[in-house]
Amino acid sequence: MTKIQTLATEITKEALERSFKFAVDFHLDPKKGQSNRTTGQTRGLGGVMDSFLLGKVVESCVIDILKKLNPHKEYELDFEVHDASDADPDIVKIKENSVARKPKVFVEIKNEGEGDRWVGLTEEQFQTMKKNTIVGSDLEKIFIIYATIKNRQSSNMKTDDLLGVFLKSNLKSRLYDCFSNLNDLYVEISLVLTAKELYDKGTRFEKGYYFYETEIFQECDPKLRDRKGIEKVKSQDGILPRFQYNKSLPYPDRFGDILYKGEIVMYKKENEKSNRMYAYCVTDVEVSNKIIGNFKLKKDHLYEYMPSTVGRNPVLNRNNIWIAKRNVQNVVCKTMFERMKEIADLI
Numbered sequence: 001m002t003k004i005q006t007l008a009t010e011i012t013k014e015a016l017e018r019s020f021k022f023a024v025d026f027h028l029d030p031k032k033g034q035s036n037r038t039t040g041q042t043r044g045l046g047g048v049m050d051s052f053l054l055g056k057v058v059e060s061c062v063i064d065i066l067k068k069l070n071p072h073k074e075y076e077l078d079f080e081v082h083d084a085s086d087a088d089p090d091i092v093k094i095k096e097n098s099v100a101r102k103p104k105v106f107v108e109i110k111n112e113g114e115g116d117r118w119v120g121l122t123e124e125q126f127q128t129m130k131k132n133t134i135v136g137s138d139l140e141k142i143f144i145i146y147a148t149i150k151n152r153q154s155s156n157m158k159t160d161d162l163l164g165v166f167l168k169s170n171l172k173s174r175l176y177d178c179f180s181n182l183n184d185l186y187v188e189i190s191l192v193l194t195a196k197e198l199y200d201k202g203t204r205f206e207k208g209y210y211f212y213e214t215e216i217f218q219e220c221d222p223k224l225r226d227r228k229g230i231e232k233v234k235s236q237d238g239i240l241p242r243f244q245y246n247k248s249l250p251y252p253d254r255f256g257d258i259l260y261k262g263e264i265v266m267y268k269k270e271n272e273k274s275n276r277m278y279a280y281c282v283t284d285v286e287v288s289n290k291i292i293g294n295f296k297l298k299k300d301h302l303y304e305y306m307p308s309t310v311g312r313n314p315v316l317n318r319n320n321i322w323i324a325k326r327n328v329q330n331v332v333c334k335t336m337f338e339r340m341k342e343i344a345d346l347i
Helices: 013-028 045-069 123-130 162-170 195-201 222-226 325-330 336-346
Strands: 008-010 073-077 091-096 099-101 106-111 118-122 142-151 185-194 203-205 217-220 231-233 259-261 264-270 275-281 285-289 293-297 302-305 320-324
Touching: 008 045, 013 045, 013 162, 045 073, 045 106, 045 142, 045 162, 045 185, 045 336, 118 123, 118 142, 118 195, 118 325, 123 195, 123 320, 142 195, 142 336, 185 195, 185 325, 185 336, 195 320, 222 275, 222 302, 293 325, 320 325
Parallel strands: 106 142
Antiparallel strands: 008 185, 073 091, 091 099, 118 320, 142 185, 203 320, 217 302, 231 264, 259 285, 264 275, 275 302, 285 293
16 A cells, blocks of 8 residues: 555545434534524534534544554544533544553644635634643644545535435435435545644734735736736836735735746736736746745746635634645645654654
8 A cells, every 4th residue: 555545545434424423413412502603693403514524524534544554553533522622632532552541642633625725723723722731832742634525536526515425325315316425535634734833834814814815826818918908017026016906905915025036027907996917927937935835837828916815705803823735845844644654653
């Protein structure tokens, strides 16, 4: 088995059913309120499923991957319905040589979506985790594991919805035929970092700041330069302009300067509510930024340059410490295999 294969595992029916049962138990527990703690809106069983089913299945698969890396240990997740806290690790107990004990490192397991731009923690989560006795003052004892559900047959994330997959596998009804088959789904580790790496190299995005895009270049037709209203603009050699994509929102000052090597001609089009800026590459161009990483742009290609926000309401409602997902390789000092093996051995 290769290292890459070791970092992926099937989603078993047992894991899906156990996670479904946890969500049902949570929903039926009389001590648990029906309000979503973020929005305050009432949620039914479907809302509870959205909150827990995916996360618990991913946690179960990560445990299976750790077992491959160190089969001499049993790794136990928390499937008890109780008042959970960010101070609690996702792996709550280890059994080694038939003896149960507490874990020696703190593991946080997160589902990573294909469209996620940033990884990290809220400041509140970070501070709460640090209070756990496992951690002490050593941030290298906190590991954050990101894993993704993938489908061998399809890239339609809607048909991979685990509630639909569960219903299809348990009910004989054509209503659920559109959902994926369970045996087509698997979970793969996408990245692993320590809290120290996050704390030392992450970027602070305070409550009230903005959620910014990290994929700031989108290739477009070079003939766009000839359209009405597109004008060539002067720019500083080696530094891309700090311009407002949306006139009501600022340039992402947290990024600092976005640098480039090569020859670029910049173009701009002004609209009533927003600006558009384009970069035409006279040569191959390398773009670099300490926060969002590096980009390679091709000679004779035109790119829209978009230091823009994400979503209809990009204002952040929490303090966050984040690393751009596309820049993780420049931040994390070990490979995913090395880091997962480290967790399996240390825990």
